[in-house]
Amino acid sequence: xxxxxxxxxxxxxxxxxxxxxxxxxxxxxxxxxxxxxxxxxxxxxxxxxxxxxxxxxxxxxxxxxxxxxxxxxxxxxxxxxxxxxxxxxxxxxxxxxxxxxxxxxxxxxxxxxx
Amino acid sequence: xxxxxxxxxxxxxxxxxxxxxxxxxxxxxxxxxxxxxxxxxxxxxxxxxxxxxxxxxxxxxxxxxxxxxxxxxxxxxxxxxxxxxxxxxxxxxxxxxxxxxxxxxxxxxxxxx
Numbered sequence: 416x417x418x419x420x421x422x423x424x425x426x427x428x429x430x431x432x433x434x435x436x437x438x439x440x441x442x443x444x445x446x447x448x449x450x451x452x453x454x455x456x457x458x459x460x461x462x463x464x465x466x467x468x469x470x471x472x473x474x475x476x477x478x479x480x481x482x483x484x485x486x487x488x489x490x491x492x493x494x495x496x497x498x499x500x501x502x503x504x505x506x507x508x509x510x511x512x513x514x515x516x517x518x519x520x521x522x523x524x525x526x527x528x529x
Numbered sequence: 530x531x532x533x534x535x536x537x538x539x540x541x542x543x544x545x546x547x548x549x550x551x552x553x554x555x556x557x558x559x560x561x562x563x564x565x566x567x568x569x570x571x572x573x574x575x576x577x578x579x580x581x582x583x584x585x586x587x588x589x590x591x592x593x594x595x596x597x598x599x600x601x602x603x604x605x606x607x608x609x610x611x612x613x614x615x616x617x618x619x620x621x622x623x624x625x626x627x628x629x630x631x632x633x634x635x636x637x638x639x640x641x642x
Contacts (some may be wrong), residue, residue, distance in 0.1 A: 446628060447631070450632075456634075457617075457632065457633070457634035457635060458573070458617065458632040458634075459633075459634075460630065460631070463578055463628065465626075465627060470627055471627075471629070491636075506572055506573075509629070512626050512628075514560055514621055514623050514624075514626070514628060515560075515561045515578070515580060515621075517563060517575040517577075517578060517588075518573075518619075518630065519570060520572035520573050520574070522571075522572055523572050
């Protein structure tokens with residue numbers, strides 16, 4: 416299995432621009448997570464999908480952030496408009512629905528907003 | 530009180546020593562507990578999980594869980610320089626098949642050759 420795939424790996428954009436991050440979970444996994452990691456705040460859960468349905472989006476910082484999962488093999492996280500404080504590493508992870516299952520993380524997208 | 534708390538470190542241990550990493554959590558309903566290792570610039574990867582009170586051993590790693598004290602720890606025996614990384618504690622307090630995973634901010638471990 417190729418593991419969780421994320422694109423792009425690096426993104427540099429200017430403040431105010433729209434940013435779209437993409438994720439392909441591991442085939443057969445029905446739970447998908449988007450995280451943001453910074454030195455100050457660590458790894459923060461942004462949103463969690465189960466069977467393509469958003470279950471918990473309480474971690475989404477504000478309306479500038481949105482996430483979709485149109486099918487079991489693809490998800491996007493969009494930031495519009497982007498701000499410098501959005502600079503972070505964004506991880507996508509997938510797992511089975513079992514409470515005891517581990518999460519498999521993608522390689523992450525390093526976002527820099529100037 | 531944070532849901533999952535870890536000392537940020539760095540924790541420095543000499544090569545060959547035992548490294549002890551600790552984590553406390555606030556929700557008594559938490560059911561499953563994970564330790565992830567994250568090398569600098571890389572993504573987290575699972576190294577241990579534990580669900581029941583007591584110890585669980587896997588090679589050089591031992592996870593310890595005490596639900597009464599809401600405490601989970603990770604022991605690394607015979608520490609190697611390659612163990613130098615940040616260790617993240619994760620707690621799943623979900624129910625009904627839905628997950629509710631919270632990560633600690635991680636403890637940075639440095640193994641000195």
